[in-house]
Each structure stands twice: as structure tokens, then as C-alpha cells.
Amino acid sequence: MRRVLSLIALVALAAAFALPILWLVTAPFNAKPTLGLSLPKPTLQNLYGVFKNPSAVTGLKNSLMQSTATMLIATATATMAAYAFSRAAFRGRDTILYVLILLSSVVSGVSAMVPLYVLMQRLGLLDSHAGLILVYVGGLLPTNMFIMKDFVDSIPRAYEEAALVDGSSPGQVLLNIAFPLCRPGMAVIAVLIFVSTWSNFLVPFILLRSPSKAPASVAIYSFFNEVGIPILGLIAAYSLIYTIPVVALYIIVNRKFGFRFYGGIKS
Amino acid sequence: MAEVRLVSVSKSFDKVDAVTDVTITIADGEFFTLLGPSGCGKTTTLRMIAGLERPTSGRIFIGDRDVTELPPKARNIAMVFQNYALYPHMTVAENIGYPLRIRNKSRKDIEARTLEVARNLAISDLIHRRPAEISGGQQQRAALARAIIHEPNVFLFDEPLSNLDAKLRTDARTFLKHLQQTLGITTVYVTHDQSEAMAMSDRIAVMEKGRVVQVGPPLEVYRHPTNTFVAEFLGNPPMNLLRSTYAPVSGRPAVEIDGSCVVLSDGQAGLDRLSPGTEVVLGIRPEDIGLFVGAEGEGIAGEVFVVEPLGYETLVSVKTRAGTVKVKTFEDMDLTPGLAVRLVPNTKRVRLFESSGARLY
Numbered sequence: 061m062r063r064v065l066s067l068i069a070l071v072a073l074a075a076a077f078a079l080p081i082l083w084l085v086t087a088p089f090n091a092k093p094t095l096g097l098s099l100p101k102p103t104l105q106n107l108y109g110v111f112k113n114p115s116a117v118t119g120l121k122n123s124l125m126q127s128t129a130t131m132l133i134a135t136a137t138a139t140m141a142a143y144a145f146s147r148a149a150f151r152g153r154d155t156i157l158y159v160l161i162l163l164s165s166v167v168s169g170v171s172a173m174v175p176l177y178v179l180m181q182r183l184g185l186l187d188s189h190a191g192l193i194l195v196y197v198g199g200l201l202p203t204n205m206f207i208m209k210d211f212v213d214s215i216p217r218a219y220e221e222a223a224l225v226d227g228s229s230p231g232q233v234l235l236n237i238a239f240p241l242c243r244p245g246m247a248v249i250a251v252l253i254f255v256s257t258w259s260n261f262l263v264p265f266i267l268l269r270s271p272s273k274a275p276a277s278v279a280i281y282s283f284f285n286e287v288g289i290p291i292l293g294l295i296a297a298y299s300l301i302y303t304i305p306v307v308a309l310y311i312i313v314n315r316k317f318g319f320r321f322y323g324g325i326k327s
Numbered sequence: 328m329a330e331v332r333l334v335s336v337s338k339s340f341d342k343v344d345a346v347t348d349v350t351i352t353i354a355d356g357e358f359f360t361l362l363g364p365s366g367c368g369k370t371t372t373l374r375m376i377a378g379l380e381r382p383t384s385g386r387i388f389i390g391d392r393d394v395t396e397l398p399p400k401a402r403n404i405a406m407v408f409q410n411y412a413l414y415p416h417m418t419v420a421e422n423i424g425y426p427l428r429i430r431n432k433s434r435k436d437i438e439a440r441t442l443e444v445a446r447n448l449a450i451s452d453l454i455h456r457r458p459a460e461i462s463g464g465q466q467q468r469a470a471l472a473r474a475i476i477h478e479p480n481v482f483l484f485d486e487p488l489s490n491l492d493a494k495l496r497t498d499a500r501t502f503l504k505h506l507q508q509t510l511g512i513t514t515v516y517v518t519h520d521q522s523e524a525m526a527m528s529d530r531i532a533v534m535e536k537g538r539v540v541q542v543g544p545p546l547e548v549y550r551h552p553t554n555t556f557v558a559e560f561l562g563n564p565p566m567n568l569l570r571s572t573y574a575p576v577s578g579r580p581a582v583e584i585d586g587s588c589v590v591l592s593d594g595q596a597g598l599d600r601l602s603p604g605t606e607v608v609l610g611i612r613p614e615d616i617g618l619f620v621g622a623e624g625e626g627i628a629g630e631v632f633v634v635e636p637l638g639y640e641t642l643v644s645v646k647t648r649a650g651t652v653k654v655k656t657f658e659d660m661d662l663t664p665g666l667a668v669r670l671v672p673n674t675k676r677v678r679l680f681e682s683s684g685a686r687l688y
Contacts, residue, residue: 218412
């Protein structure tokens with residue numbers, strides 16, 4: 061009896077979580093989607109609709125551009141900073157690190173929006189891709205640098221020292237040894253950075269004015285008819301397309317790096 | 328090939344002195360060991376020769392060149408680390424070839440030389456694997472291969488055998504010594520294992536608290552330790568140290584231990600200035616003590632405490648009133664705990680130390 065009850069509870073719980081996902085993969089192919097779950101006759105009409113809609117396509121392009129740029133810049137800078145924080149002992153290192161983490165987690169999201177808006181306005185970077193990417197990078201750096209520092213700390217220095225003794229210059233150590241060893245960690249933070257910018261709505265909504273620069277998360281707002289009723293077919297199809305890059309990125313990174321550490325030093 | 332010279336080299340980290348005033352000259356082609364307990368500064372000394380640490384003061388020479396300020400790459404050295412530090416993202420072949428790759432040798436040369444070295448070390452069938460996919464002993468050979476491929480002037484070893492299990496360690500020890508003899512490359516070897524140091528070295532430097540306390544060939548250091556620290560650090564079990572009193576007998580030097588008199592060999596310098604009654608420490612190795620059954624007669628009286636047969640020899644702990652004495656006996660004796668015995672040290676092998684630890688003779 062108890063088994064049956066717990067089974068019912070578990071199925072109900074599973075259904076609650078599964079329904080939105082099922083809706084996400086069925087609704088785009090439904091000619092007249094509702095908020096309920098049904099799939100009468102599959103159609104690609106909604107997907108055509110999205111690709112015919114110019115603001116939807118630019119939105120995806122913008123998202124891709126902004127997230128990729130943020131990912132590249134933030135991953136590179138976070139890794140380099142993390143490496144320095146991990147390997148170089150300088151005065152006040154830990155203090156700087158903790159202040160950065162503290163400030164970035166306390167002053168974040170909505171509370172940072174007004175000052176950031178003013179800052180971007182003064183810098184003349186409002187409504188520009190560069191300004192948005194800078195804000196993203198600045199916001200994501202401390203946390204990802206911290207994650208990356210932990211990762212670099214776990215790589216024994218003996219690898220770099222061996223490379224030095226083998227005849228490498230410091231630059232060659234960085235390029236031939238440190239960078240390849242850091243790659244799995246970089247893959248992890250790259251995914252984190254990409255996902256958090258890809259799904260960000262508030263920051264681009266506030267910092268960007270022109271619809272031609274808006275990313276997908278903001279562009280989705282244009283799928284309303286004249287009287288403000290959401291066009292569910294388009295929204296559903298768009299949402300599906302919107303998830304593809306993130307899922308693809310996870311798969312690629314997992315294939316290539318496996319979210320793992322090599323290991324090889326016996327201690 | 329080169330001589331390595333350290334001239335009053337010191338190193339301190341944040342006011343903690345790791346190495347103090349070390350001066351040693353390591354001859355061309357010599358197998359030289361830095362021996363000492365952990366924290367004695369031996370690894371720091373090695374890292375300074377490698378160029379991984381910069382001395383706080385003093386100079387380091389390799390050959391005629393003052394390398395004190397030079398980076399590791401300008402020293403043409405090779406180092407084998409305790410954990411081997413094989414680059415995990417490269418194959419064994421890429422690891423071995425790395426020193427040549429960094430020296431811009433042609434791909435063909437690197438491949439040929441890698442294969443040659445790998446063959447010499449009997450790992451040529453493993454070179455396409457990753458370090459994580461081969462055993463500890465194989466990793467050690469791969470690390471050795473990477474060290475010898477570019478024909479360095481100096482080999483540096485940082486406890487390279489301590490990660491191997493006991494059986495493998497003895498084999499690797501023999502192999503390493505043979506390799507060094509074949510190549511004739513000046514070698515600085517760091518270890519805390521005295522038997523390793525004894526077995527492999529041409530000369531040993533024993534270090535204590537950042538200072539070199541004695542330098543010499545293994546047997547000399549073993550037979551004539553400069554102080555009680557060295558006496559206790561070398562040998563397994565270590566030298567017995569017994570509190571005693573200087574008490575010459577009719578003009579001949581002798582010490583008294585718990586009522587028994589041990590006469591010393593004549594003509595030892597350093598004993599003249601001792602006045603009778605001075606507290607001294609008598610040192611005697613376990614294999615230099617004769618063990619006799621029975622309470623009556625010459626020698627230090629005691630009783631058998633523990634008997635440990637080791638095969639070739641038997642290790643006997645004897646309780647005397649001057650302390651527990653370890654004796655190695657090579658005869659089959661019927662010994663049981665509690666048996667009354669007498670200990671007669673071989674006077675030619677007896678060493679005498681001041682109560683402060685310094686050697687008298």
C-alpha cells in the first residue's frame with residue numbers, strides 16, 4: 061500500500077516536471093497550440109513562421125554573437141587571472157580575491173542595474189553590443205575566476221617545473237603545459253558563461269534600445285499580435301530553437317573534454 | 328658533463344632558513360647524494376641547482392659557468408621528480424621527446440632519438456600510451472628517458488624511488504646506478520633513505536637543519552660519523568650510543584659503562600685533552616658487538632629482550648643498565664628473552680663522541 065502511494069506521488073511529481081518539456085517539444089509542431097498538451101497532426105508551419113520573422117532571426121544571431129563573444133573574452137581573462145592568482149604569491153592576494161567575490165555576489169542582478177546603466181551612458185556604450193558584452197564579462201569574471209583558480213590550484217606545479225628544467229621558457233611552459241592542463245576547467249566555465257549570457261533577459265532588455273541589437277531572449281517579446289495576445293505557435297517554435305545551442309554546447313564540450321581532469325601524478 | 332660547485336649557498340623563505348651556508352664540490356661524473364630527514368633542506372638545495380629556487384646568497388657553478396642567476400633552461404640539466412611529473416596530456420613518446428622539441432630539433436631526429444632512448448629503457452612498446460595508462464615503474468622509466476634524451480650536463484633526482492613498492496625499488500636502484508655508470512653524467516641525488524644513499528653513491532652529504540654536517544664516501548660516513556646525528560641516521564638499525572665516562576686504565580684510553588671497562592685503541596688524537604671522569608658517548612654499530620651467553624666475565628652485562636631472526640643475520644635487543652643495545656649476530660645462537668648475556672664491543676670499531684654530540688674519534 062505504501063509502495064503504491066509513493067509510486068503515485070512520484071509519478072505526479074515526474075509529470076509536473078516532464079510536462080513543460082513535453083510541451084516544448086510538441087507545441088512547435090502543432091498548428092494550433094494551446095497551453096495544454098496535444099499533438100493532432102505534426103506541422104512545420106510554426107518553424108517557417110519563425111524564420112520568416114526578421115526580428116526573430118536577428119535575435120538569434122545577436123544572441124549567438126553576444127554570448128560567444130562574452131564566452132571567449134570571459135573564459136580567457138578568467139583563466140589568465142586565475143593562473144596568476146594560483147601561481148604567483150603576492151601581498152594581499154587572498155584579500156583581493158575575497159573582496160572581488162563578495163562584491164560581485166552582493167552587488168549583482170537588479171541592484172547593479174541602475175549604476176551600470178548610468179556607467180554605460182557616461183561611457184557612451186548604451187545600446188551597443190560592446191557595452192553589453194563588457195557588462196556581461198565584468199559580472200561573470202569574479203565567480204568564474206574563483207572556480208578556475210580552484211581548478212588551477214589542483215594542478216601540481218611539478219608539471220610546470222619539469223617543463224622549465226626540460227628547457228622551456230616561461231612562455232613555452234604556459235603554452236605547452238599550463239594551457240593544455242587548464243583546458244578541461246576552461247571548458248566548464250565556458251559553458252557556464254555561455255548559458256548564463258544566453259538566458260539573460262534583464263541586462264540586454266535594459267542596456268539595448270534598438271530591436272536590431274536585441275538578443276533572442278528579448279526578441280521573443282515581439283511575438284504578440286495587435287491586441288497583445290501571445291502567438292503561441294511562434295513562441296513555442298522559437299523556444300525550441302532557442303534551447304538548441306545550449307544543448308549542443310553541452311554535448312560538444314562533454315565529448316571533447318568530458319568535464320574531467322587527466323590525473324597522472326601519483327601522490 | 329660538468330662539475331657542480333656550490334659556494335656558501337643559503338636560502339631562506341620568509342625568515343625561515345631552509346639552507347644555510349652550503350659549500351660542496353661535486354666532481355664530474357660523480358654520483359653524489361644529499362641525505363637527510365625531511366625538512367633538512369636537501370630538496371631546496373637540489374632545486375637551487377636546478378634553478379627552480381634562487382639562493383638568498385652564495386654562488387652556484389656548473390662547469391666553469393656561474394649559473395646562480397640563470398634560468399633552468401640555460402643550465403642544460405635534467406631532473407626526475409618524486410612524482411615523475413610526466414605531462415598527462417601527452418603520450419609517453421611526446422613526453423620523452425619534449426626536451427628535444429623545445430630545443431627545435433627536427434621531427435625526424437626527435438622520433439629517432441625517442442625510440443632509441445625508449446628502447447634502452449625497455450619501454451618502447453608503451454610510447455603511444457598516456458602516462459596514466461602505464462604502471463608506476465614504467466612511469467619512472469619514462470621520466471628517466473625524458474631526462475637522458477638531451478644529454479644533460481647534470482642529472483638531478485628528487486627521491487625518484489620513493490613512489491615505488493619495496494621490490495621494485497631495489498630493482499630500480501640497481502638499474503639507476505647502472506644507467507648512471509654507463510652515461511657517466513654528474514648526478515645529484517636527494518633521498519631520506521640511508522640504504523639507498525649507501526648503495527648508490529660515490530659520495531654522500533648528510534644534511535641536518537639546512538646545514539651539511541658531513542661529506543664523504545658511504546663507508547667512510549658509515550664508519551666514521553662526524554657526530555651522533557649522522558651516527559644515528561645511517562645504518563639500519565642505527566649505531567648504538569651509550570652514555571659512559573672517560574676512565575683511562577694504566578695509561579691506555581678507556582671508558583667505563585655501567586661498571587664495565589671498554590679499553591680503546593691507542594694513539595687516537597683528541598683523547599689527550601679529556602680528563603678522567605668526563606661524560607662521553609660511546610658509539611658502536613650493531614654488527615661490531617660480540618654477544619656471549621652467561622653473566623660472568625668480560626663485557627657489558629645485560630639480558631636478552633627481543634630476538635628478531637632476519638635470515639642471514641639475527642637482530643638481538645639486549646637490555647643493559649646503560650640502555651637497550653641492538654646487536655647483529657651472524658651465528659645461530661639459542662637465545663630466549665630473559666637470558667643473561669655479555670656484550671663485548673670490537674675496540675677497533677668503537678667511536679667516541681662528546682656529550683654534545685661531536686666526534687672525539
